Amino acid sequence: MMALLLAAGLALVALLPGWFGGFPPGRLLGLAASHAGLALAGVVPAALLGLALGVLVTRPSGRALRPAADALAAAAQAVPPVVAVALAVPAFGFGWGPTILALLLYGIMPVLRATVAALEAVPPEARLAALALGYTPAGALREVELPLAWPLVLDGLRVALVLAVATAAVGALAGAATLGTPIVLGLQNQNQLLVLQGAAATAALAFAAEGLLLALAGYGAGRGRRSSASPASSDGTAQSRKP
Amino acid sequence: MIAFENVSVSFDATEALSCVNLQVAEGVLCALVGPSGSGKSTLMKLVNRLVEPSAGRVLVRGADVAGQDPARLRRSIGYVMQSTGLFPHRTVAANIGTVPRLLGWDSSRIATRVADLLELVQLDPDLAQRLPGALSGGQAQRVGLARALAADPDILLMDEPFGAVDPITRRDLRAELRRIHAGTGKTILLVTHDPEEALELASQVVVLRDGAVVADGAPAALVAEDAPEFARTLLGGGQPGLRRLSLLPAEVARDACPAPADAPALPEGATLADALSRMAETGRDVLALGKGSLRLEAVLARGR
Ligand SMILES: Nc1ncnc2c1ncn2[C@@H]1O[C@H](COP(=O)(O)OP(=O)(O)OP(=O)(O)O)[C@@H](O)[C@H]1O
Ligand SMILES: [Mg+2]
Numbered sequence: 001m002m003a004l005l006l007a008a009g010l011a012l013v014a015l016l017p018g019w020f021g022g023f024p025p026g027r028l029l030g031l032a033a034s035h036a037g038l039a040l041a042g043v044v045p046a047a048l049l050g051l052a053l054g055v056l057v058t059r060p061s062g063r064a065l066r067p068a069a070d071a072l073a074a075a076a077q078a079v080p081p082v083v084a085v086a087l088a089v090p091a092f093g094f095g096w097g098p099t100i101l102a103l104l105l106y107g108i109m110p111v112l113r114a115t116v117a118a119l120e121a122v123p124p125e126a127r128l129a130a131l132a133l134g135y136t137p138a139g140a141l142r143e144v145e146l147p148l149a150w151p152l153v154l155d156g157l158r159v160a161l162v163l164a165v166a167t168a169a170v171g172a173l174a175g176a177a178t179l180g181t182p183i184v185l186g187l188q189n190q191n192q193l194l195v196l197q198g199a200a201a202t203a204a205l206a207f208a209a210e211g212l213l214l215a216l217a218g219y220g221a222g223r224g225r226r227s228s229a230s231p232a233s234s235d236g237t238a239q240s241r242k243p
Numbered sequence: 244m245i246a247f248e249n250v251s252v253s254f255d256a257t258e259a260l261s262c263v264n265l266q267v268a269e270g271v272l273c274a275l276v277g278p279s280g281s282g283k284s285t286l287m288k289l290v291n292r293l294v295e296p297s298a299g300r301v302l303v304r305g306a307d308v309a310g311q312d313p314a315r316l317r318r319s320i321g322y323v324m325q326s327t328g329l330f331p332h333r334t335v336a337a338n339i340g341t342v343p344r345l346l347g348w349d350s351s352r353i354a355t356r357v358a359d360l361l362e363l364v365q366l367d368p369d370l371a372q373r374l375p376g377a378l379s380g381g382q383a384q385r386v387g388l389a390r391a392l393a394a395d396p397d398i399l400l401m402d403e404p405f406g407a408v409d410p411i412t413r414r415d416l417r418a419e420l421r422r423i424h425a426g427t428g429k430t431i432l433l434v435t436h437d438p439e440e441a442l443e444l445a446s447q448v449v450v451l452r453d454g455a456v457v458a459d460g461a462p463a464a465l466v467a468e469d470a471p472e473f474a475r476t477l478l479g480g481g482q483p484g485l486r487r488l489s490l491l492p493a494e495v496a497r498d499a500c501p502a503p504a505d506a507p508a509l510p511e512g513a514t515l516a517d518a519l520s521r522m523a524e525t526g527r528d529v530l531a532l533g534k535g536s537l538r539l540e541a542v543l544a545r546g547r
Contacts, residue, residue: 144330148330
């Protein structure tokens with residue numbers, strides 16, 4: 001659990017200066033909580049949207065939408081987060097609104113990409129077998145395609161989560177209370193210690209989020225090891241089975 | 244039981260099947276043979292609507308499949324894929340129980356059925372909890388066969404079911420299929436590249452070439468001298484005369500009058516090819532067969 005150890009170390013770096021005239025630890029923890037909440041508020045809808053879009057464009061009926069979805073996701077990520085936040089302020093006002101929008105745009109791409117790649121990597125014969133045995137298309141997706149695609153989708157979710165935690169700091173510019181707040185304060189007052197605290201705390205939160213998701217995934221893999229371990233091994237045997 | 248009426252199938256530019264007419268009666272094991280790309284798999288997939296005809300109709304159990312719900316139709320027809328198509332994330336037992344689960348059987352009934360099927364295809368019950376990735380090729384094909392048989396469908400589609408296994412396992416699986424067919428009277432469509440397999444297992448053999456049926460008949464008829472040349476070459480293995488003799492039981496040429504006392508004996512169930520071989524190795528032109536006898540001229544007369 002490398003990520004969790006790193007997170008603990010960085011948290012120490014972020015909190016310690018608080019007792020020597022830096023940003024007070026109590027307030028920093030409060031900001032961390034609201035930072036985490038903000039990141040989740042952005043990444044959860046992004047993940048759901050990315051997953052739904054990924055499933056949609058890999059269905060026979062949605063294949064035509066594939067180029068449009070790709071372009072949309074790429075465009076969403078090409079806009080720097082600062083710009084996204086700044087552009088959204090006039091529409092949403094200051095605070096959480098513009099930040100969540102930026103996080104949403106940012107989170108869709110990795111999840112969409114991973115979902116599409118994972119569903120396309122499902123062995124075609126498994127999909128064909130599902131239909132041939134009498135699954136409905138929805139049943140085949142739920143019972144065969146998604147379980148086989150899950151490990152790769154999870155990777156995309158992890159990337160989106162870490163990105164969201166790191167990006168949420170930008171929300172401070174729009175007046176949202178996040179771990180970006182001490183950074184902005186530090187920059188305004190030429191106080192490097194505050195910048196260091198904010199940066200270290202953000203990184204600590206990002207590592208912690210990654211560690212927690214990995215732990216969850218590890219738990220999931222322990223219960224359903226079959227889904228992550230077997231596509232590779234069945235590929236291997238299928239190849240060795242060819243005459 | 245299964246009928247194709249003027250069926251054509253086109254994929255984009257290519258015409259995979261053109262105007263196919265074919266009937267397979269109930270309880271028949273029908274082998275589909277033909278070169279790669281001749282349309283065997285396509286013909287088979289028409290039966291459970293994995294492929295739709297672009298013209299003509301396909302009747303299953305007397306009803307046009309076009310009007311039937313694909314999922315329900317497919318649950319009622321067993322399908323064995325060439326590449327086994329086992330679900331890599333599901334155990335052997337869960338793979339075998341797929342269709343019963345879809346049909347809403349309760350779990351104890353499924354468990355009993357899975358145990359019975361493992362026995363039927365002669366798989367060790369200990370394999371039930373394994374994942375397909377940990378099976379040998381022959382074991383995986385047996386699981387595929389068991390999965391297709393799970394809900395006891397009256398129709399079985401088998402697309403090169405024993406393609407990727409060694410000759411010995413192949414012979415075992417073939418014997419098992421023959422046993423299952425004899426025991427259950429299912430209607431079976433079997434795609435195979437092995438002429439011997441087709442001739443030995445099937446009571447009806449259909450030869451496809453470039454999307455058209457070029458021959459359709461009993462195995463012995465398709466290697467006879469008056470059979471279409473393409474079928475004879477494909478199925479005859481260079482010695483269609485011997486192939487034909489190997490398909491006919493020695494009884495058909497038996498003479499009622501007893502053989503000389505010193506004539507070599509032919510065992511019950513031997514074929515005319517066995518008789519010819521026995522004559523060749525003993526240098527005699529008459530054999531004892533049960534209470535009667537078998538003469539060389541009679542064997543040769545059946546060869547044509
Ligand atoms: N889904 C598809 N899309 C386009 N063309 C197809 C499709 N399925 C089959 N074909 C074409 O239809 C023709 C017949 O294919 P089919 O799979 O029925 O042949 P086959 O006799 O089963 O061959 P093999 O012995 O190699 O399995 C081939 O030319 C093939 O390329
Ligand atoms: Mg084929």
